[in-house]
Amino acid sequence: MLELKNLSVRQGNFNLRSISFDVSEGDYFILLGISGAGKSVLLETIAGLIRPSTGAIILNGTDITYEKIQKRKIGLVFQDHAVFPHMTVRENIGYPLHGSHFSTGKKREQILKIAEKMNITSLLNRRPSTLSGGELQRVALARTLVQNPSVLLLDEPLASMDIQLRSELRSLLRQLNRSGQTIIHVTHDYEEAISLANRIAVINDGQILQTGTPDEVFQFPRTEFVAHFTGARNFFPASIRRTPQAVFAMISDNLSLHVSDNLEGEEGFVIIRSEDIILSNDRLDSSATNNLKGIVSEIIPSTHGIEIRVICGLQFSVMITRDSLNRLGLSEGKEIWMSMKASAVRFIPKELVTTK
Amino acid sequence: MKKLQPLQLVFLFLGGVILLFIISPLAGMFLKTAPQSLFETAKETEVRTSIWLTIWTSMLGTLIFAIAAIPFSYLLARKNFPLKKLVTGIIDLPVVIPHSAAGIAILGFVTRDSALGKLGSLVGLNFVGNPAGIIVAMAFVSLPYLINSAHDGFLGVPERLEKAALTLGASPARVFFTISLPLAWRNIISGVILMFARGMSEFGAVIVVAYHPMVAPVLIYERFGSFGLKYARPVSVLFILISLTVFILLRLLAKDRTLLTFSQKNKNRKNSMKH
Numbered sequence: 118m119l120e121l122k123n124l125s126v127r128q129g130n131f132n133l134r135s136i137s138f139d140v141s142e143g144d145y146f147i148l149l150g151i152s153g154a155g156k157s158v159l160l161e162t163i164a165g166l167i168r169p170s171t172g173a174i175i176l177n178g179t180d181i182t183y184e185k186i187q188k189r190k191i192g193l194v195f196q197d198h199a200v201f202p203h204m205t206v207r208e209n210i211g212y213p214l215h216g217s218h219f220s221t222g223k224k225r226e227q228i229l230k231i232a233e234k235m236n237i238t239s240l241l242n243r244r245p246s247t248l249s250g251g252e253l254q255r256v257a258l259a260r261t262l263v264q265n266p267s268v269l270l271l272d273e274p275l276a277s278m279d280i281q282l283r284s285e286l287r288s289l290l291r292q293l294n295r296s297g298q299t300i301i302h303v304t305h306d307y308e309e310a311i312s313l314a315n316r317i318a319v320i321n322d323g324q325i326l327q328t329g330t331p332d333e334v335f336q337f338p339r340t341e342f343v344a345h346f347t348g349a350r351n352f353f354p355a356s357i358r359r360t361p362q363a364v365f366a367m368i369s370d371n372l373s374l375h376v377s378d379n380l381e382g383e384e385g386f387v388i389i390r391s392e393d394i395i396l397s398n399d400r401l402d403s404s405a406t407n408n409l410k411g412i413v414s415e416i417i418p419s420t421h422g423i424e425i426r427v428i429c430g431l432q433f434s435v436m437i438t439r440d441s442l443n444r445l446g447l448s449e450g451k452e453i454w455m456s457m458k459a460s461a462v463r464f465i466p467k468e469l470v471t472t473k
Numbered sequence: 474m475k476k477l478q479p480l481q482l483v484f485l486f487l488g489g490v491i492l493l494f495i496i497s498p499l500a501g502m503f504l505k506t507a508p509q510s511l512f513e514t515a516k517e518t519e520v521r522t523s524i525w526l527t528i529w530t531s532m533l534g535t536l537i538f539a540i541a542a543i544p545f546s547y548l549l550a551r552k553n554f555p556l557k558k559l560v561t562g563i564i565d566l567p568v569v570i571p572h573s574a575a576g577i578a579i580l581g582f583v584t585r586d587s588a589l590g591k592l593g594s595l596v597g598l599n600f601v602g603n604p605a606g607i608i609v610a611m612a613f614v615s616l617p618y619l620i621n622s623a624h625d626g627f628l629g630v631p632e633r634l635e636k637a638a639l640t641l642g643a644s645p646a647r648v649f650f651t652i653s654l655p656l657a658w659r660n661i662i663s664g665v666i667l668m669f670a671r672g673m674s675e676f677g678a679v680i681v682v683a684y685h686p687m688v689a690p691v692l693i694y695e696r697f698g699s700f701g702l703k704y705a706r707p708v709s710v711l712f713i714l715i716s717l718t719v720f721i722l723l724r725l726l727a728k729d730r731t732l733l734t735f736s737q738k739n740k741n742r743k744n745s746m747k748h
Contacts, residue, residue: 164640187642199637203655212651213641257637264642 118142118299119163119268124172126155126162133158133323135172140268140301140316145294147314148303149346155323156303157196160270163301164193176267192266196273198257200245206232206256207241213264227263235259235289251282255289262298269293271302275309287312307347308420311335319343337465344388350424350434351389357382357464363406366464372430375406375459382466391436393461396425397454398445405456413451416442427455499713506710514707520692524715526604527688531615531672534608535665538616543661546620547653550627564621567614576681579610583682606682611672619661619668626660627653662727666720673716 119140126133133155140146148156161167163174165186174182181189201209207228214224232238235255245253254274261269274290275283291313294300304310310317311331318328319342327339338344344352355366357380358373364380365373366387374387395401400408411429418424423442425435433455437445447453477485514520549561567575583600584590593600600606630653638648654661676690684691689712697705 161636166636166639186639187644191640193637193640195633195637197633199631199633201634201638201652212638212643215643215647260641 118144118177119301120173120175121163122173122175124159124162124169124174126158126167126169128158128167131155131158131323133162133169136320136325137172138318138325138328140299142299143294143297144299144316145291145314146299146301146316146318147310148301148318148320149305149307149310150303150320151305151346154320156305156320157272159320160193160272160301160303163268164191164270165189166193190265190267191270192261192264192268193270194254194257194261194272194274196276198250198253200248200253200256200260202245204245205241206237206243206245206248209245209256210241210260210263212260231259231263234262250277251286254278254286258289262293267299269298269300271300273304274302275304275306307335319346321346337463338388339465341386344386349388350391351387351394353387353431354385355387355464356384363459366462369430372409374457374462376462376464377460380464380466382464385464385466388463388465389433389457389461391424391434393457394433394435395456396427396435396437396441396445396447397456400454401456403456405458407459407462408454408456410452410454413447413449413453416447416449425453427453429455502706503710506706510707511711514711519687520708520711523687523692524689524712526607526686527673527690527712528715528719530604530607530688531611531669531675534612534672535615535619535669537608538612539619539665539668542616542620543623543654544649546623547627547649547657549620549624551632564617566617568617572614572675572677573681575614576610576678579606579613579678580682583609600682602683602685604683604686607679607686607688610678610682611675614675614678615668615671618671619664622664622667623657623661626657626664629660630656666723666727669723670716670720 121136121138124133124136126136136159138146148159150156158167162169165181165184169182172182173180176190181191200206201212204212210228210231211224214227217224219227228241229238232241235258237252237255237259240248240252240256245256248256258274271290275286278286287309290300290302294313302309302313314331316328317331317334319326319334321342327334327343329337334343335347335349338347338349338352341352353368355368355374357376358365358367359378364376364378366376367373368387374389376387395403395405400410409429411427411433413425414428414432415426416423417426418439422436422438425437425442425447427433427435435455445453549557554560580601581587582589583593583606585594585599585601590600593605598605600609634652634656635648638652639645643651674690675688676694679688680691680694687695689708693705693708693712696708
């Protein structure tokens with residue numbers, strides 16, 4: 118439905134380089150990247166506010182690369198809402214309806230309908246200066262949606278909100294998407310990406326590093342940046358050593374891990390998910406073939422449990438529950454055993470890493 | 474009240490001196506003018522015509538030139554182009570050159586031999602010694618105030634709001650009239666009032682281009698030259714009183730909208746600080 122072909126944009130010192138991806142009808146597409154990666158520039162380019170230097174933007178089969186902004190059928194909601202301060206909420210939402218072929222009554226009806234959907238009917242006569250951040254965001258959404266855009270672009274819509282509002286708006290966005298609205302949403306928060314997206318593109322330094330379903334991107338990150346960014350902490354360059362008995366991934370001279378033997382390639386990376394490493398006070402006698410002794414260097418509580426950093430030549434990250442933390446009696450500086458199955462150590466050959 | 478530090482006391486004293494410096498000559502003039510002579514002066518046709526001429530020429534000039542100056546200020550606030558610094562420098566020129574010199578320049582520009590003068594005489598318009606010439610002279614010296622003030626106003630309108638309006642299907646013209654202009658309104662109005670006031674008080678440029686018909690500043694000068702200080706005073710006081718009334722009325726008229734956008738701007742600032 119929306120297709121970006123080799124899009125390059127020059128904006129001052131900043132460049133977007135050959136951006137290509139497809140968004141299908143009904144997709145919830147998330148552009149994931151740190152700030153300064155070029156996400157907002159890309160959105161503004163799709164919306165028509167910035168002209169690309171090369172490449173094409175195709176919407177429903179029509180080339181809209183140089184189409185006028187107001188004729189694109191693309192809606193953009195800015196990070197700070199950009200609700201017009203000198204108009205009431207009703208005037209704001211009605212703004213895009215000006216000059217449309219609808220009658221005044223029909224326009225009123227449409228404003229009311231979208232306001233109901235966004236749950237802001239009670240705010241229609243208020244001035245933006247009297248609204249909270251969450252309310253402003255809803256007004257901005259309503260104002261954009263009232264023109265029935267083919268694609269809805271959202272620039273960090275949840276960034277400036279507290280947790281409660283965030284989950285409310287998340288479910289609102291999910292609902293919108295379920296009712297058929299195609300959405301491209303820009304964020305730096307990978308949890309947001311997991312919770313909303315059905316497709317993800319990771320962007321860094323003006324380039325798309327990887328696109329795919331959340332599963333593909335989070336389970337099989339193709340570059341170190343993606344791996345780190347998507348939360349995979351145990352990501353090491355490695356080379357494969359094959360012996361008659363087993364296959365090893367050599368991470369350093371004195372650190373090698375068993376990997377499953379049906380793999381290809383020689384050079385690449387290994388990834389071990391933090392959840393796949395088992396910690397124990399003594400060496401485990403189990404089916405896990407990788408057993409390493411290390412020292413607890415850091416204990417970091419997070420939303421999903423406790424992250425334990427273990428130094429064992431390299432630094433590993435292990436996720437455990439609070440319960441396990443207490444049971445094992447872990448503290449910084451303590452010796453600990455890590456074990457992981459060969460199948461938990463995923464090897465990604467380098468060819469895949471360099472190609473996009 | 475908090476106790477003032479010695480430094481603040483010194484500053485306060487200096488401020489008082491400055492205020493006195495501005496107020497005392499004016500107050501002196503007002504006090505020395507008998508209400509009786511004020512009434513009599515107000516009855517003179519010559520004085521009334523002159524004050525009315527000053528008001529309407531300055532107002533008309535401001536309105537005519539505002540139509541071109543406001544969009545130009547918008548352009549200056551939004552676009553970068555080569556030699557932009559030079560252009561903004563040129564805009565400020567009328568403020569820094571002596572106004573009599575400005576008058577000489579304008580006179581050369583509008584005489585019957587000049588291109589503009591020829592163009593004017595085609596439609597039966599003569600600039601020299603005519604209200605049209607007064608308007609041109611007033612506008613020449615007062616335009617920078619409007620342009621600079623409107624420029625500041627447009628700079629204060631977040632570009633994002635304009636971008637948002639564009640993505641909401643508005644044409645650039647609609648964005649200008651519904652977003653940029655209303656949000657810069659406060660500065661534009663105060664620029665218009667400033668330009669109007671500056672035009673009304675202009676003497677140097679106007680007297681060169683048009684001694685007759687006499688605008689109030691020229692009339693005051695003439696009375697002073699022919700009859701002396703005593704006769705120039707009532708006209709001055711009358712003119713000042715009428716000017717003040719006009720400006721206060723204008724400010725009041727503009728106030729509703731002005732206050733609104735101002736309080737909104739403040740609130741928005743506070744909100745954005747919260748994030």
